[in-house]
Amino acid sequence: MRLVLTGGGTGGHIYPALAIGREAAEREPDSSLLYIGTTKGLESRIVPNQGIPFESIDITGFRRSLSMENVKTIVRFLQGVKRSKELLRSFKPDAVVGTGGYVCGPVVYAASRLGIPTLIHEQNVVPGLTNKFLSRYADAVAVSFADSLPHFSGKRNVLHAGNPVASMVAKANRSEGFKSLGLPEGTPFVLAVGGSRGAKALNEAILEMLPGLESLADVHFVFVTGERYYEEALARLQELPAKVKGRVHALHYINNMPEVLSAASLVVSRAGASSLAEITSLGIPSILVPSPNVTNNHQQPNAESLAVAGAAVMILEKDLNGGALLSNLSAIMKDRSRREAMAVAARKLGMPKAASAIYEQIKGILK
Template identity: 70%
Template sequence: MRVVLTGGGTGGHIYPALAIGREVTAREPGSSLLYIGTSRGLEGRIVPQQGIAFEDITITGFRRSLSWDNVRTVMRFVQGVRRSKQLLRKFKPDVVVGTGGYVCGPVVYAASRLGIPTLIHEQNVIPGLTNKFLSRYAQGVAVSFAESVPYFSRCPDVVHAGNPCATTVLSADRNKGFASLGLLPETPFVLVAGGSGGAKALNEAMTEMMPLLPKLADTHFVFVTGERFYEETETRIRKLMPAAANRVQVLPYIHNMPEVLAAASLFIGRAGASFLAEITALGIPSVLIPSPNVTNNHQEANARSLADAGAAVMILERDLTGSLLFSHISAIMGNIAHRRSMALASRKLGMPEAASTIYDQIVRLSRKS
């Protein structure tokens, strides 16, 4: 099978595309993949490292207010469609898969104009602007949350598939996660991470919470600050709690996140779609602080979906304090029955077969062409 993948801007769009690509090549080892993105986006760095052929187009997103930049964006879109058609005619894909971000627009639209089957994947509860636009042209849509289905009523083939990142994390070795942290297997620990870049509000709340830690015995914390916040945060915590060195690991970044996540007893962090797919596939309870600085406030909708199911507690950033965060962590880690109940609810939401479901949809669409 020959498949074009496209999606970019953030890891939340890129990693699902890569997970779909891995599933395709695992199921059909002779398959060929081409990733079309922008050289300025993260995909320009991440994708080539995965050994996948990469081609770039030039495109920018629309501003939500009247601006001459939008006129230039329209011109870039037209040029992007032209460039995408050239790449698609050369590669001759059986199907084109878009996972969101404005780079998907010209690629998926060009494929539809050329009669190539197209599938888009929506990671969040509330669809992004690009996927809303592309749903008029795509033959198939795969969604991560059941609540997203009504947004794509025009599409003839909509599947509640889950997020393919959930499939990837299941192969993670939790024992390697414990070992990488220097912890004995089965040590209860709370993983705190504000995303790859860190989250200042979460870091502040964690720092404020440190004096309360003696009240919660026998629980280890792995606190990932983000590289730009690391030195300041680590210094403040050591001054506040010099005796906590054996219970709190402060790290700038974790390179083996799937393994560490698989070993965690509780996750504290943002409500990005890929992270939520991973923790529900693994059945990990969580305390979620959705970022208020995202399009359509989609992280709050993501977090509310888990909270309503009993799999998570949601704290809005405007309400976040160290004492409130500690109270929720203490309630979960101090009550094994409660934690197990949340873990069960989390696992019920998990869709570890997501990549396989999306692969089946791709095959179905390609056979209709």
């Protein structure tokens, strides 16, 4: 299979595309991949490190208010379509897969104009503007959440497949997770992570909460601060009581997140689609604090889908503080039967075969 992948801006768009590409390469070892992104997005650094050929186009997103910048964006879009057509004619793909972000717009649209089969994947419950636009032209749509299906009711080939990053974590080695943290296997620990860059509001609530961990004598706490907040967090942690300090492990970043995640007893996290796909694939209970600083507030519906199913507790950022976090965390960690019920509910939502399902959907449009 010759496959073009496109998606950019954030890891939430990039890693699903890479997971689909990896599935195709595993199923058909003679496959050829090409990734089309922008030089400004994270994909320009992440994709080449994966050994996948990378080409770029120049494109920006639309602003949500009347602006001359939108006129420039239309011009860039048309230029992007032209550049994409050149790349597609040269590579001659069997199919094009878009996973969101404004770079997908000209690439998937160009493919549809050239008669190349196309599939788009939507990670969030509420679709982004680009995927709403592209759904008119794509031959197939795959979604991560069942709640997304009504948004694509006009399409025939729509599949609730899950998020393909779930397939990447499904085989994570739990023992390696404990080992990398220097904890004896089986140690109960809470993993708190606000994304690769950290989340200030979440970090503040955690730091406010940590002294209260004295009431959870056997529980360790793995605190992923994000690089920009790491030094400040370390200084604050020195003020903790000795009984707590020895059980708090502060890191600015985790390179082996699937392994660490698979070993966690409970996760405190934002509600990005890829994070939730990993959590549910592994069946981990969670406390979710959706970021209010994302387009369309899309993390809140993501978190609500897990909370309604009983797999997570959702705390809105406006209600977040150390007391609220400690209260919910303690209630879950002190109630093993509740933790197990949440894990079962999470696992029911998890779709570890998502990448395989999407691969089969691509094969279907090729026929």
